[in-house]
Structures are given as structure tokens and as C-alpha cells.
Amino acid sequence: MVRGARSLRISPAGLRGIVGHGLTATHVLDFAAAFGTFLEPGGPVVLGRDPRVSSLMIREGVAGALLATGHDVVDLGIVSTPVIQHAMRRMDAAGGVSIGASHNPAEWNALKFLARGGRYLSSAESEELLDIYHLRKFRFRSWDALGRRREDETAIDAYLDALAAEFDLGALRRFRVLIDCTNGTSGLILRRMIERFGMNFILINEALEGRTFVHEPSTTKKMAELQLAPLVRTVGADAGFLFDIDSDRVAFADEQGEAASEEMVIVVIADELLERGPGRIVLTNLSTTALLDEVAAAHGGTVMRLPVGRQAVVDAMTAIPADRIAVAGEGTGAVMLPQFPYVYDGIASMLTILARMARRGEPLSELLAGYPSYTILKGKIPVRTHFVPELFDELERRYPEARIDRRDGLRLDWDGRWAHVRVSQTEPVVRVLCEQRGPAPRRLFDEIMDLVRSYSS
Amino acid sequence: MSRVHPLKISVAGIRGVVGDYLTPNLACAFAQAFGTYVGPGPVVVARDTRASGEMLVHAVACGLLASGCEVIKLGIVPTPTAQIYVADIRAAGGIAVTASHNPPEYNALKLFNSEGLFFNRYERAELIDLYHQSEFRQALNEDMRRVVLDAETAPERHFARILKQIDVEKIRRRRFRVALDAVNGAGSRMSVRFLRDILGCELHAIHADPSQPFPREPEPLPESLGELSGLVLRARADAGFAQDPDGDRLAVAGETGRVLDNDDVLALAVDCVLRKQKGPVVVNLTTTSAVEDIAARHGCPVYRAPVGEANVVERMRAVRAVIGGEGGNGGIIFPAVHLCRDSYTGMALILERMAETGETLNTLAAALPRYWRRSGKCPFEHGKLGLLMQALEAALPGARIDRTDGLKLMLPEGWIHVRASNTEPLLRISAEAKSREEADRLYALAASLC
Numbered sequence: 016m017v018r019g020a021r022s023l024r025i026s027p028a029g030l031r032g033i034v035g036h037g038l039t040a041t042h043v044l045d046f047a048a049a050f051g052t053f054l055e056p057g058g059p060v061v062l063g064r065d066p067r068v069s070s071l072m073i074r075e076g077v078a079g080a081l082l083a084t085g086h087d088v089v090d091l092g093i094v095s096t097p098v099i100q101h102a103m104r105r106m107d108a109a110g111g112v113s114i115g116a117s118h119n120p121a122e123w124n125a126l127k128f129l130a131r132g133g134r135y136l137s138s139a140e141s142e143e144l145l146d147i148y149h150l151r152k153f154r155f156r157s158w159d160a161l162g163r164r165r166e167d168e169t170a171i172d173a174y175l176d177a178l179a180a181e182f183d184l185g186a187l188r189r190f191r192v193l194i195d196c197t198n199g200t201s202g203l204i205l206r207r208m209i210e211r212f213g214m215n216f217i218l219i220n221e222a223l224e225g226r227t228f229v230h231e232p233s234t235t236k237k238m239a240e241l242q243l244a245p246l247v248r249t250v251g252a253d254a255g256f257l258f259d260i261d262s263d264r265v266a267f268a269d270e271q272g273e274a275a276s277e278e279m280v281i282v283v284i285a286d287e288l289l290e291r292g293p294g295r296i297v298l299t300n301l302s303t304t305a306l307l308d309e310v311a312a313a314h315g316g317t318v319m320r321l322p323v324g325r326q327a328v329v330d331a332m333t334a335i336p337a338d339r340i341a342v343a344g345e346g347t348g349a350v351m352l353p354q355f356p357y358v359y360d361g362i363a364s365m366l367t368i369l370a371r372m373a374r375r376g377e378p379l380s381e382l383l384a385g386y387p388s389y390t391i392l393k394g395k396i397p398v399r400t401h402f403v404p405e406l407f408d409e410l411e412r413r414y415p416e417a418r419i420d421r422r423d424g425l426r427l428d429w430d431g432r433w434a435h436v437r438v439s440q441t442e443p444v445v446r447v448l449c450e451q452r453g454p455a456p457r458r459l460f461d462e463i464m465d466l467v468r469s470y471s472s
Numbered sequence: 473m474s475r476v477h478p479l480k481i482s483v484a485g486i487r488g489v490v491g492d493y494l495t496p497n498l499a500c501a502f503a504q505a506f507g508t509y510v511g512p513g514p515v516v517v518a519r520d521t522r523a524s525g526e527m528l529v530h531a532v533a534c535g536l537l538a539s540g541c542e543v544i545k546l547g548i549v550p551t552p553t554a555q556i557y558v559a560d561i562r563a564a565g566g567i568a569v570t571a572s573h574n575p576p577e578y579n580a581l582k583l584f585n586s587e588g589l590f591f592n593r594y595e596r597a598e599l600i601d602l603y604h605q606s607e608f609r610q611a612l613n614e615d616m617r618r619v620v621l622d623a624e625t626a627p628e629r630h631f632a633r634i635l636k637q638i639d640v641e642k643i644r645r646r647r648f649r650v651a652l653d654a655v656n657g658a659g660s661r662m663s664v665r666f667l668r669d670i671l672g673c674e675l676h677a678i679h680a681d682p683s684q685p686f687p688r689e690p691e692p693l694p695e696s697l698g699e700l701s702g703l704v705l706r707a708r709a710d711a712g713f714a715q716d717p718d719g720d721r722l723a724v725a726g727e728t729g730r731v732l733d734n735d736d737v738l739a740l741a742v743d744c745v746l747r748k749q750k751g752p753v754v755v756n757l758t759t760t761s762a763v764e765d766i767a768a769r770h771g772c773p774v775y776r777a778p779v780g781e782a783n784v785v786e787r788m789r790a791v792r793a794v795i796g797g798e799g800g801n802g803g804i805i806f807p808a809v810h811l812c813r814d815s816y817t818g819m820a821l822i823l824e825r826m827a828e829t830g831e832t833l834n835t836l837a838a839a840l841p842r843y844w845r846r847s848g849k850c851p852f853e854h855g856k857l858g859l860l861m862q863a864l865e866a867a868l869p870g871a872r873i874d875r876t877d878g879l880k881l882m883l884p885e886g887w888i889h890v891r892a893s894n895t896e897p898l899l900r901i902s903a904e905a906k907s908r909e910e911a912d913r914l915y916a917l918a919a920s921l922c
Contacts, residue, residue: 025617034613036612044534071616079496079534121613155495
């Protein structure tokens with residue numbers, strides 16, 4: 016692996032890179048033309064974007080390529096990915112494109128492609144899209160068969176109608192909630208929720224910013240500790256939430272000003288949704304906290320673990336009846352609810368956590384204290400990819416007593432603790448995670464980190 | 473092998489059949505080359521009413537934004553209107569998405585510099601090199617600019633410039649009855665406003681709906697303007713005007729419905745301007761000699777440029793011409809308004825002259841020096857033009873010769889001009905003389921050698 020060289024990534028997950036320095040207008044046009052060629056006709060293609068200035072450039076290119084491949088385009092303007100996905104179902108759209116780089120810094124951007132019903136493309140569909148992209152034989156239509164573009168400004172309201180049907184917003188109105196919008200799309204949606212439903216939200220960093228964000232748009236516990244937690248007590252809020260730019264991920268802090276671990280987002284949501292039913296299955300990845308297994312077991316549910324990444328979850332969901340799934344997500348604060356299928360939706364996640372608080376009738380700090388304590392340690396080390404297979408083999412030899420899972424790097428399981436070592440899909444590093452029920456698994460973590468470091472470039 | 477290709481990327485810009493040839497990807501890359509060339513700053517983007525215009529505007533905006541330019545979208549406006557807007561706001565440049573008079577399956581990008589003028593030939597060569605080299609300026613998020621929409625002010629800016637140059641009250645007082653065929657083009661709405669509301673004419677308009685397809689051949693030539701002729705007669709109009717899809721070209725019909733020869737319209741416009749203001753005239757090599765006769769009456773010099781608006785404009789700028797244009801295709805260029813072909817300026821100049829003299833269009837046209845013209849074309853083959861030029865020179869040894877664009881042979885009784893078309897794989901042959909017989913003879917001579 017060459018360190019730092021990758022500022023463009025074209026993969027089944029879409030197109031991602033630093034604009035002007037890897038990700039160019041040429042890539043945008045080619046990829047959007049490939050998507051327009053890939054999509055079956057019938058119904059419009061829905062576009063939405065985040066507030067980055069470069070998203071406007073990408074929007075223009077995507078619109079041009081989709082019109083040229085004969086698709087009508089509905090432009091929702093600045094909206095979150097869940098709003099796009101909801102609008103797609105409402106309009107029976109043939110496809111959708113979400114422009115925005117979510118939790119990446121401002122200089123990045125990305126395109127996410129969505130299929131009919133608002134779902135992410137399956138692995139097979141993504142592979143075909145890539146084949147068309149690489150072949151560069153696009154199906155451009157003649158001048159009299161081009162698409163037409165229109166704008167639709169009602170998408171956020173329609174999406175809020177769906178949220179209001181799913182959550183008892185009247186019951187959640189009593190919570191005073193501090194929310195850091197990180198200059199992203201959540202500000203638009205939450206401001207509208209205040210106007211329409213009288214929610215008691217206090218919004219900070221609400222202004223949409225295109226060039227720089229007030230802080231890094233990451234939803235880690237560290238970010239919540241720095242940016243959010245200290246303010247929660249100051250304003251006397253019952254809870255605090257922090258969103259990334261496209262509000263698919265969320266971090267939170269309790270009324271005492273303590274930031275929760277990012278792993279707790281899916282735990283609290285799973286707890287609530289398993290209790291509500293009918294779904295019994297929790298889909299998550301190999302790197303997510305084992306507390307989830309304990310919570311699921313308490314409700315008679317099971318956890319199904321998958322390789323890291325949205326794609327594995329999306330593929331697995333197509334093979335399981337929707338009503339058997341309680342929740343799907345990862346320990347990064349990205350969670351999908353079955354009512355809003357195939358969508359990582361930070362706003363629905365926040366409402367579910369508030370609903371849990373309403374059901375339990377206790378402050379968030381007490382609610383969190385009621386869970387058994389787990390401690391997770393996370394690290395990353397740049398390595399030479401060439402020796403990664405040897406690294407995994409050495410780790411396996413080193414811990415012969417551990418249960419082994421090789422689906423995504425190497426996961427080692429013992430009673431009460433586990434470790435996961437894998438190659439990141441987004442950065443040129445190997446990630447190491449160690450978790451233990453109770454105190455931190457410091458010795459195990461250090462041992463593994465040392466071993467990985469010996470393969471470091 | 474056919475020499476007709478559905479895509480042409482040249483120093484004139486990029487033009488082609490939309491679909492497999494003129495793709496959004498190409499338009500985006502070309503726009504990014506353009507943005508790189510003009511540097512970061514506002515770039516004005518306009519289009520005509522072609523179905524592919526919307527798609528290409530998005531692709532062009534993408535390329536411009538990626539190069540760090542701000543994009544000002546004017547929507548559907550005539551090309552001269554966009555050029556004047558560029559000059560007015562001192563933009564970095566402008567792009568008009570229009571294939572002018574080409575059929576509807578075509579589209580093209582017309583490129584303008586910060587003065588709203590065509591680039592000169594050296595600049596155009598630099599731009600095409602930049603495109604081929606594909607090393608574009610790649611703006612980062614922090615230095616990217618946004619899209620600004622201005623659908624309102626462009627027509628007003630254009631009208632304001634014209635109204636400074638003509639006596640609008642004189643025209644309004646006459647309450648001319650005018651017929652218009654706007655070809656459902658970019659000028660549709662503006663032309664109605666200009667003729668009816670500003671010049672106070674009783675307007676009878678057809679094909680002034682920009683949402684409809686072109687109802688006729690987009691090029692405003694006498695043979696495709698039968699509907700306008702009929703309308704002039706029915707409405708008993710004083711004049712009939714026809715535009716092309718991007719509103720730069722103008723055809724004019726007299727009160728009997730007869731569509732005037734485009735060379736005569738230009739000659740008339742030259743006369744209109746020189747009466748008020750003396751100065752040099754520039755026309756292309758194929759334009760009627762009537763222009764020289766008229767200029768001589770006013771004591772003004774005439775310069776000839778190669779065919780093509782950019783060539784004429786380049787020369788007009790260099791000699792500080794007061795009027796110019798291209799006969800044959802209905803392009804009147806009046807620099808006091810802007811150095812571009814402009815159908816609105818043409819309409820205003822002609823109506824003003826009618827108001828001043830009280831004479832009908834046919835009377836004004838009849839007073840022009842009388843020449844007979846013949847023109848035609850033959851298929852292009854590589855090497856053919858050179859042989860034709862040699863043969864003509866040998867056949868007419870006494871002729872004065874101009875080689876700036878093909879070959880023009882000037883004789884006491886008239887002239888012959890042979891050249892390769894800039895836009896199609898054709899050789900164009902034109903002849904003009906004082907009598908019909910002489911014109912026929914000169915044309916037949918050239919055609920027989922072809």
C-alpha cells in the first residue's frame with residue numbers, strides 16, 4: 016500500500032475523492048453516464064446534494080449525463096440521503112444519486128447510487144455499473160429522446176410526514192435536545208421539525224456551509240466530547256446529538272455532559288426496537304460491540320455479523336424477510352431502521368433514542384448506566400498490503416485458542432472479549448479493535464498493535 | 473468515403489449531432505478547457521430553444537465550475553443578447569449553447585471572450601490546444617464558485633444598447649404593421665416585446681413559442697419563409713422579419729411579401745448607418761459589390777474579410793468599422809450596439825430608415841445598386857479546391873485576384889468566388905455581375921471547372 020496516494024476511489028460503493036485532486040468533472044460525467052446507461056427507463060432519477068460547493072459542480076454534471084441518457088431528473092436541492100430515498104419511493108423513481116461526502120472533510124466529495132425503491136445497489140448491480148463505466152460505451156439518446164429536469168422542494172416535508180407517522184412526536188416534544196448540525200443537511204430538516212411539530216430542539220452550527228465546516232464532520236465519541244458534551248449541561252438539555260454532513264450518522268451525549276461511545280447508538284436503538292418487535296434479528300458488522308449480543312439475547316433476539324461496510328448489510332437484507340429484522344447498522348453511529356429500509360438515517364436514530372428515553376422514563380445517563388460495561392480500544396497502523404495475508408496468519412498462530420472468523424480480515428473471539436484486525440476500505444491502514452466486558456483489554460490490544468506494527472511500512 | 477462527420481471540434485469550437493457524438497462528457501471537458509483558458513471569474517451561459525440545450529447547459533456548467541469559474545445562467549436568450557451581457561458585466565467569458573441555423577439534431581458551443589466577442593484566430597488556436605492537452609485547472613472545494621441565475625436582465629441590457637443608437641420615438645409614431653417568424657427560437661419572447669412594446673408596432677407573430685420545435689428550416693432563407701410572406705400579405709404588413717434559432721440572423725420581407733435578398737438587406741443596413749456616421753465598412757468576400765458602391769457614395773472605405781462571423785468581427789475591430797456583416801446569411805453587425813451579428817439591431821435600423829424616409833421597404837430596396845448574384849455548391853474532395861483555383865486563374869488571366877479565402881477573381885463586369893465551406897464538406901461557388909447574363913456566365917464557368 017502506498018501511503019496517502021489514494022485520493023480517488025472508484026468502487027462498488029460509488030465514487031469518492033478529493034475534488035480537483037483525484038475526483039474530477041470527467042469522472043463525474045463518465046460515472047453518471049454509466050449509471051444512466053445502467054438504469055432501466057421508467058420513472059425519474061432523483062438527485063440531492065449536501066451543502067459543499069463542489070456538490071453543485073457534481074450536480075450539474077450528473078444532471079447533464081442523466082438527461083443525455085434519456086432520464087427525467089428531479090432535483091431536490093440540498094437534502095440528506097434518507098430524504099432522497101424517501102422521495103424515490105414516493106415518486107417510484109428509477110434511480111437516485113446522492114452527492115456528498117458524509118463524514119469526510121470539506122475537500123472531499125462522493126456520489127452514491129441508489130436503485131428503485133431507494134435501496135443501495137447490490138454487489139452484482141454495482142459490479143455491472145463498474146463494467147459499464149470502464150467500457151465507456153454509454154447509451155446516449157438522440158436529441159428528441161432526452162430527459163427533462165424539474166425541481167421539487169416538497170421532499171423534506173413529505174419525509175417528515177413519514178417520520179411523524181412512525182414516531183409519537185408529541186411524546187418526544189417534552190425533551191429539550193441540543194443538536195450540533197455541523198453545518199450539514201440536518202439543520203434544514205430539524206429546523207422544519209421545530210416549525211411543524213413544535214419540537215424542543217436547540218440547534219447549533221445550523222448554517223449550511225460550503226467551503227469549511229465549523230469542525231470535522233465526524234461522529235466519533237471524541238468529537239462528541241469536544242464539540243457537544245460540554246454544552247449539553249450548559250443549556251440544561253436532556254440529551255445532545257451531533258450529526259455528520261448528510262445526517263446519516265449520529266453521536267450523542269447525556270444530560271450530565273458525558274459523551275456516549277459511538278457503539279451505544281445501535282445498542283440503544285436495538286434495545287428499543289427489539290422490545291417493540293416484531294423483528295428479532297440485529298444485523299451488524301464484525302467490528303461492532305459485543306454488548307449488542309447481550310442486549311439482543313435479553314429480548315430473545317440474535318445478532319448476525321457481517322463484513323464491515325454498507326454493501327454487506329445491503330446484500331444480507333435482500334436475503335432476509337423485512338419483518339424479521341429489528342435493526343441493521345454499525346458501531347459508527349450509522350443505523351438503518353426497518354421502517355425506513357436501506358437507509359442509514361441519523362435523524363430516525365435520534366428519534367428512536369428519544370423514544371427509548373420516553374419509554375423508560377429515566378434520564379439518559381441512568382439509561383446508559385443500566386447497560387453492562389464494555390470497553391473497546393481502536394487503533395490504526397499503515398502497513399504494506401503485500402504482507403497482510405502473512406500478518407493474519409501470524410495472528411492466528413499466536414492465538415490458537417481463539418475462535419476465528421476470516422470473512423473480513425481476521426476476527427478472534429474469546430469468552431468476554433474479542434479482537435478484529437482488518438484492512439480499511441477508506442484509508443490506507445490496518446484497523447485494530449479490541450473489546451472486553453468490563454475493563455479495557457489493554458494488554459491484548461498492545462500485543463496485537465505491536466505485532467501489526469512489525470508489518471508497518 | 474463520405475466527408476460528412478457528425479462531430480467537429482475545431483478552432484471554431486465544438487459542434488455535432490447530439491447523442492453518440494456531441495455528448496455531455498465532451499461538452500463538460502470543452503467547458504473546463506474554456507474555464508481554464510479564461511481563468512477563474514464569472515462565465516455567462518446561455519442557450520437557444522433546442523431540446524438538447526438544457527442537457528448541455530448542465531454539462532457546460534459542470535466543466536466551468538470544476539475549473540473554478542462562477543456560472544451565470546441566462547436561460548434561453550439570443551446569442552447577441554448573451555454577448556452583450558458578457559460585455560456589460562465584464563464577465564471572464566461566455567458560452568452560448570446553440571447550433572445557430574443547423575437542424576435540430578445538432579448543437580454546438582459558441583465561445584466568447586470577456587468583451588463578449590469571438591476570440592481571434594490565435595486565441596482560438598490556444599484554446600483548442602489546451603483542450604487537446606487535457607490539463608485543465610482543477611479547482612478545489614475551497615476555491616469553487618457557485619451558479620447564479622439571471623433570467624431577467626439580459627434582454628433589457630440588449631434593448632438599452634439599441635435604444636441609444638436609434639430614434640425610437642420616430643419609429644413608434646409610425647405604428648408600423650410588422651409580421652414576425654421567430655422560428656420558435658431563443659428570440660421568441662424577446663422579439664414580441666421588442667417589436668410590439670418597445671418599437672410600438674402592430675405585431676403579427678407566428679412561431680414565437682420557445683417550447684415548440686422549429687417549424688421550418690432554421691436558416692432564414694427566402695425559400696423557407698413562405699409562411700411569413702403569406703402573413704405579410706394577409707396582415708397588410710409594412711415589413712416581415714424572420715430570425716434563426718439563436719436570434720443573430722435576420723431575413724426581411726417587403727410589403728408585398730417578397731423576401732429580400734440577404735445581401736440587399738445588408739447593403740440597406742450599411743446605407744442606414746453611413747448616412748448618420750462615416751467610417752470604414754467590413755464585409756466578407758462573398759458579399760455584394762453594392763456595399764462598395766454605397767460606401768463610395770458616402771466616401772467610406774470597404775474592407776473584405778474571409779467568410780465567417782469571427783473573421784469579419786476581427787477585421788472590424790482592427791479597422792474600427794462603423795458597420796459590417798455578411799451578405800448571404802443575413803448577418804448585420806453594428807458595433808455601436810455590439811460587435812456581433814444581431815437581428816434586433818437589424819430590425820431597428822430598417823424600421824428607423826422607413827420612418828425617416830416614409831418610403832416602403834420595396835422602394836428602399838429598389839434604390840439599391842442593382843447586381844445579379846448566382847451561388848451554388850459542389851461536393852468537397854481533398855485537393856479539389858486547389859485544382860479549381862488553378863483552372864479558374866488560367867481561364868480568366870486578366871482578373872484581379874484575392875486569395876484570403878479560397879480564390880476571388882474580380883473582373884470589370886463582375887466577380888467569381890470559390891472557397892471551402894467552414895462548416896460543411898462543400899465547395900461554395902458565388903458569382904455576381906451587373907447583368908443577369910453575365911452572372912450566369914461567370915457562375916457557369918466556375919461550375920464547369922469544378
